[in-house]
Amino acid sequence: MSATPLLRRDSGEIVLSAINIAKSYGNVHALKGVNFEIHRGQVTTLFGENGAGKSTLMKILSGVVTPTSGEIVLDGATITFASAADARDHGISIIHQELCLAPNLSVRDNVFMGREIRRITGVDFAEEAERTRALMNELEEDIDPLTLVEELRLGQQQIVEIARALSVNSRILIMDEPTSALSASEVEALFKVIRDLTSRGVSIVYISHHLEEALQITDHAVVLRDGTMTAKAPRKDIDLEWIVRNMVGENFDLGSPPTGYNFGDVALSIEKALVTEVSGADVVDHLSLDVRSGEIVCIYGLMGAGRTELLEAVAGRVALDGGRVLLEGRDMSQMSIAERIASGLVLVPEDRQRDGLVQSMTVGQNLSLASIGAFVKGLFTSSGREQSLVAESIRRVTIKTSGGQAAIGSLSGGNQQKVVIGKMLATQPKVLLLDEPSRGIDIGAKAEVFRLLAERARQGLAVVFSTSEVGECLSVAHRIIVMRRGRISAQFGVDASKEKIMAASGEAMIG
Numbered sequence: 001m002s003a004t005p006l007l008r009r010d011s012g013e014i015v016l017s018a019i020n021i022a023k024s025y026g027n028v029h030a031l032k033g034v035n036f037e038i039h040r041g042q043v044t045t046l047f048g049e050n051g052a053g054k055s056t057l058m059k060i061l062s063g064v065v066t067p068t069s070g071e072i073v074l075d076g077a078t079i080t081f082a083s084a085a086d087a088r089d090h091g092i093s094i095i096h097q098e099l100c101l102a103p104n105l106s107v108r109d110n111v112f113m114g115r116e117i118r119r120i121t122g123v124d125f126a127e128e129a130e131r132t133r134a135l136m137n138e139l140e141e142d143i144d145p146l147t148l149v150e151e152l153r154l155g156q157q158q159i160v161e162i163a164r165a166l167s168v169n170s171r172i173l174i175m176d177e178p179t180s181a182l183s184a185s186e187v188e189a190l191f192k193v194i195r196d197l198t199s200r201g202v203s204i205v206y207i208s209h210h211l212e213e214a215l216q217i218t219d220h221a222v223v224l225r226d227g228t229m230t231a232k233a234p235r236k237d238i239d240l241e242w243i244v245r246n247m248v249g250e251n252f253d254l255g256s257p258p259t260g261y262n263f264g265d266v267a268l269s270i271e272k273a274l275v276t277e278v279s280g281a282d283v284v285d286h287l288s289l290d291v292r293s294g295e296i297v298c299i300y301g302l303m304g305a306g307r308t309e310l311l312e313a314v315a316g317r318v319a320l321d322g323g324r325v326l327l328e329g330r331d332m333s334q335m336s337i338a339e340r341i342a343s344g345l346v347l348v349p350e351d352r353q354r355d356g357l358v359q360s361m362t363v364g365q366n367l368s369l370a371s372i373g374a375f376v377k378g379l380f381t382s383s384g385r386e387q388s389l390v391a392e393s394i395r396r397v398t399i400k401t402s403g404g405q406a407a408i409g410s411l412s413g414g415n416q417q418k419v420v421i422g423k424m425l426a427t428q429p430k431v432l433l434l435d436e437p438s439r440g441i442d443i444g445a446k447a448e449v450f451r452l453l454a455e456r457a458r459q460g461l462a463v464v465f466s467t468s469e470v471g472e473c474l475s476v477a478h479r480i481i482v483m484r485r486g487r488i489s490a491q492f493g494v495d496a497s498k499e500k501i502m503a504a505s506g507e508a509m510i511g
């Protein structure tokens, strides 16, 4: 991909140092004087809770954000970046946590947006398409360069974002949560690309809340906490426990499914649900499932197994091509999304940034948005009641924000996700569906969200959530459904084990 000469992977000399970097937004001190180093041809991983300052630091190193104070030294000389384009000219690129793609443009046009390949005759679209195809090959993703981005699933959009950064041939590539929507095999392909880049001397900065996965690729670990660097060590000196301890100051355990009560009646019935793609393939293939009130069901499966499509069909976001969805025996199949929410059937979607939030509104407005019906119906009569509900939500899902009045865009990526979960819980649902609820949220918040779900389940809420992390199924759910090619390939209760679940999903054990 690039003509950079081969370098020894262990050379590790420092190519960039950030010295005493501070960044404040009003009275929010996102970074309080952080030192950070990037080693040539190696992967430095940045760990930290939601809101710790990871993205802010990376935005500073890539010219997107200007630091309040501090110094950046590149190749031994102090430098300031006027813009992201300026940083890119110095060989620094970033893959943003929030996707920055134009949905109505093709994959090719997104990859080369703002950096079109120009000839005297105009833009060389053929060359751009060719290079896009080569990048997709490298990432082992079978996407035609002319496909519109809006037609791609979330994980594929993330691949496009990655391809765009790779197309620049940077010396320093920053990846802020690049794998949050990727399948295990897509992550493997990305890791191959990372190893290839580092062997050619490219430096990588990697951020992920998937700690085990990050450990597989990292050479140096740095931990941020509340805008301060709390620990730093080479890979050989650390393990998972070290990361968690330094991130949150204690060890977290997701615990076990809630017990000591009986499930109620069937709350949700999915009867022979059928979702057919334009291509004619059945992504959800006559799937039936009953969930009782108080029960927590986990849906495990590989990307493309049909989990998202199933949950979206149940919530009314995509049409059923056959079958029915019943809430407490009432047929919901013909109802709109809003009618389903009002009846108590609610989904926290996979793409929370795009589908779950109104970016122009405040945290408080977003939190009360889905339950507005409840406010106007007089359940909560005063806006004082609404405000206290907002404050309660912020506290309960541990959203790190200056308050309900803050703009949603001022929250860290993970905290925006927690707003969506809080917003849906505020509607007092009977059945709560969550598509990959723990993606992008830190380990402490994860434990908090699952604790909250367990508490609500105890009070009679039926919970169905999808995940790609087997550990979550085992420690949270009463029942585990494995989906494969649109169908249920296995079901487990207390007899579940990691090996059995992965085997039923068609997944090989990694690592």
Ligand SMILES: Nc1ncnc2c1ncn2[C@@H]1O[C@H](COP(=O)(O)OP(=O)(O)OP(=O)(O)O)[C@@H](O)[C@H]1O
Residues within 6 Å of the ligand: 025, 028, 029, 030, 048, 049, 050, 051, 052, 053, 054, 055, 056, 057, 097, 400, 401, 409, 410, 411, 412, 413, 414, 415, 440
């Ligand atoms: N534009 C902004 N205006 C106001 N506050 C901001 C802005 N951007 C970030 N912050 C605040 O700075 C702090 C650090 O945010 P940052 O996005 O760097 O966290 P993060 O470590 O990347 O978290 P996550 O894991 O959730 O992505 C947070 O308290 C956040 O609310």
Ligand SMILES: [Mg+2]
Residues within 6 Å of the ligand: 054, 055, 056, 097, 176, 412, 413, 414
């Ligand atoms: Mg972030």
